[in-house]
Amino acid sequence: MKQCRIKTCIRNRAEPVVLSFSGSGRSWILVLLLTACLLFSGGCNAFRPHPGTHVSPAVRNEIVNIALQHKNTPYKWNGDTPAGFDCSGFVRFVYRQAGFEIPRTSTQQFRAGHKIARANLKKGDLVFFKKWKWLGTILSPSHVGIYIGANRFIHSPGSGGAVRIGHLGNKYWSTHYKGARMLLE
Numbered sequence: 001m002k003q004c005r006i007k008t009c010i011r012n013r014a015e016p017v018v019l020s021f022s023g024s025g026r027s028w029i030l031v032l033l034l035t036a037c038l039l040f041s042g043g044c045n046a047f048r049p050h051p052g053t054h055v056s057p058a059v060r061n062e063i064v065n066i067a068l069q070h071k072n073t074p075y076k077w078n079g080d081t082p083a084g085f086d087c088s089g090f091v092r093f094v095y096r097q098a099g100f101e102i103p104r105t106s107t108q109q110f111r112a113g114h115k116i117a118r119a120n121l122k123k124g125d126l127v128f129f130k131k132w133k134w135l136g137t138i139l140s141p142s143h144v145g146i147y148i149g150a151n152r153f154i155h156s157p158g159s160g161g162a163v164r165i166g167h168l169g170n171k172y173w174s175t176h177y178k179g180a181r182m183l184l185e
Contacts, residue, residue: 055184060123063094064149071162071164072164085163086156088109090163091145091146094146106128110181113181113183115180115181118168118180121147123148124147127146127168128144129173130177131176151168152168
């Protein structure tokens with residue numbers, strides 16, 4: 001199994017940070033603002049591809065082919081096996097089958113890898129979506145799929161659905177698009 005190096009996060013230090021406030025409402029506003037900043041910040045990335053490691057188009061095609069083999073697999077909340085997949089479980093399963101270990105949740109996957117422009121998508125890259133148009137720009141992504149080329153992606157859409165192909169040009173997907181990440185270099 002190919003495993004990428006882990007970056008150490010400064011927030012994982014042994015001693016907790018303790019803040020003490022008393023008095024005015026302004027102090028509490030400051031606490032709330034600081035808390036919000038910490039909650040919505042990207043934090044550190046726990047996963048990064050090895051620098052300089054190049055993944056061939058053949059490996060990218062293998063990822064797409066593995067994903068396509070699981071088309072019509074039913075959605076299952078928290079599922080990450082061929083018995084049923086949620087969106088991020090599907091992505092992780094496909095990458096594992098290709099020999100790559102990646103984070104489990106769509107938020108962790110979004111924070112991993114390198115940000116890429118939609119125009120630069122390659123097969124095997126991950127595409128992310130937000131639930132709410134304007135609020136989704138500051139929140140973590142709510143959905144992820146694997147780009148398969150020709151402006152299409154494969155994903156496990158949600159309750160009652162099954163793994164299927166979507167099109168980035170579709171009105172829903174284009175208005176809810178959050179970004180893309182390259183986990184393979």
